[in-house]
Amino acid sequence: MGSIDRYIFRTTLASFALVLVSLTGVIWITQALRGIDLMTSQGQTILTFLGITSLVIPALVLIISPIALMISISHTLNKLATDSEIIVMNAAGLSPIRLFRPFLYATCVVAALVAFIAAYLAPDGLRRIKQWDAEITADVLTNVLQPGRFAQLDQNLTIRIRERQPGGLLKGIFIDDRRDPKERVSIVADHGTVVKNEGGSFLILEDGNLERFEAGKRDPALVAFGRYGFDMSKFNKGHDVTLGIRERYLWELLAPEESDQTYQQLQGQFRAELHDRFMSPIYPFAFAALTFAFLGAPRTTRQSRNFSMGGAILAVFGLRMAGFACSVLTVKSPLAAVIQYLMLAGAIGISFWIIIGGVVIEPPAGLIEAINRSNERILRLFGRPAAA
Structure with missing residues (x-):
């Protein structure tokens, strides 16, 4: 050249x-x-x-x-x-x-x-x-849960988060679980994060209260917790890619x-x-x-x-x-x-x-x-x- x-x-x-x-x-x-x-x-x-x-x-x-x-x-x-x-x-x-x-x-x-x-x-x-x-x-925690909205994950399970922050931190979490006909569980947590491992997907809640209403009992059981794990594995669908x-x-x-x-x-x-x-x-x-x-x-x-x-x-x-x-x-x-x-x-x-x-x-x-x-x-x- x-x-x-x-x-x-x-x-x-x-x-x-x-x-x-x-x-x-x-x-x-x-x-x-x-x-x-x-x-x-x-x-x-x-x-x-x-x-x-x-x-x-x-x-x-x-x-x-x-x-x-x-x-x-x-x-x-x-x-x-x-x-x-x-x-x-x-x-x-x-x-x-x-x-x-x-x-x-x-x-x-x-x-x-x-x-x-x-x-x-x-x-x-x-x-x-x-x-x-x-x-x-496929991940319900990132696809369905939107800040400020009540998400109906199941016929008797409702979750709401107030906001998402950088790093995947969820603020202002509310869970209403009525899947068990013998009891109703309401959870309010200040914040939480998503943890995924071989056992499944878990919503780790921190600094909150759990209120359990059992059938046949007049007063609910109230528990304050520093850390609580809520299993979300069953709500995650498979993600086979075509x-x-x-x-x-x-x-x-x-x-x-x-x-x-x-x-x-x-x-x-x-x-x-x-x-x-x-x-x-x-x-x-x-x-x-x-x-x-x-x-x-x-x-x-x-x-x-x-x-x-x-x-x-x-x-x-x-x-x-x-x-x-x-x-x-x-x-x-x-x-x-x-x-x-x-x-x-x-x-x-x-x-x-x-x-x-x-x-x-x-x-x-x-x-x-x-x-x-x-x-x-x-x-x-x-x-x-x-x-x-």
């Missing part, structure tokens, strides 16, 4: 990293704000909150990476054009296809990253989120078990997800080739690049939207996946034909004249003389 190649390669990857981190950070923040109740209503720490919400980042990077690559290539080409470096390289005998080489190297790096995320990292993060969510949902299609690794999609009920019911969605994983590392090549085809040709500083930039954005956007549509159709028809492969191959092939031929994509002359006439009418409307 020559000095020019290293310069363009470093500039492209540096821009890609900056755009990727920026876009992913913005979208991650919007997603993370939805789970802010982890620290409030469920008594989780900030580290737990950040750890759980960060598991979705690989799935975001998988979608954002091709777009970030397109933006970074556009930025690098505009920088080279603004400094007239593309003109100088072309005059020195550097062909457009030769100039595309360092961009191709950068695209290979991005495609390798996307392939690894699609095959392993993104599904691994999503399945960890699902497993954690299943544990939270993995969805997006939570499966690539090899699990390639060879699913015939006895898998999810596969038996959703074979079309398995097929669509598998092809999406295969095509994920192809999209960076398609986006890079399309962007360079529109912006990579040498132009003078007097030639506007706005049309080329708009054309590159529309081409990339149209290709991705068509890919999403094909992914949806692949669920019912395998032919849609073939069309998507052909569409990507066609986009890459046409782009390379434009690059090799040195074709400059510019708007038709009639369109330019129409835009100029429209601008003149607008300027006259506002009383300003049109530029010569």
Whole structure:
């Protein structure tokens, strides 16, 4: 790799990293704000909150990476054009296809990253989120007991807590237990914590009073306690996790078990997800080739690049939207996946034909004249003389 190649390669990857981190950070923040109740209503720490919400980042990077690559290539080409470096390289005998080489190297790096995320990292993060969510949902102490509300855990068992504090501390606990027809137990405790061990889940109450009403007796028995354990194990459901299609690794999609009920019911969605994983590392090549085809040709500083930039954005956007549509159709028809492969191959092939031929994509002359006439009418409307 020559000095020019290293310069363009470093500039492209540096821009890609900056755009990727920026876009992913913005979208991650919007997603993370939805789970802010982890620290409030469920008594989780900030580290737990950040750890759980960060598991979705690989799935975001998988979608954002091709777009970030397109933006970074556009930025690098505009920088080279603004400094007239593309003109100088072309005059020195550097062909457009030769100039595309360092961009191709950068695209290979991005495609390798996307392939690894699609095959392993993104599904691994999503399945960890699902497993954690299943544990939270199965645990009645964190899912049902909400501050300030009476929770009916059983037909004859009611629990209320006043508030949750950091570290899982529960304040102002009230329990009304009427499950035993021979007696009724009411418990009031200042605070308590949840303890889980091999024996089950227990609500450890501290500094409270226990009032027991036994059938046939006039006066209740009142006991003050410093520490009391209330068994909650029977209210915790099992949390077997059924993995969805997006939570499966690539090899699990390639060879699913015939006895898998999810596969038996959703074979079309398995097929669509598998092809999406295969095509994920192809999209960076398609986006890079399309962007360079529109912006990579040498132009003078007097030639506007706005049309080329708009054309590159529309081409990339149209290709991705068509890919999403094909992914949806692949669920019912395998032919849609073939069309998507052909569409990507066609986009890459046409782009390379434009690059090799040195074709400059510019708007038709009639369109330019129409835009100029429209601008003149607008300027006259506002009383300003049109530029010569």
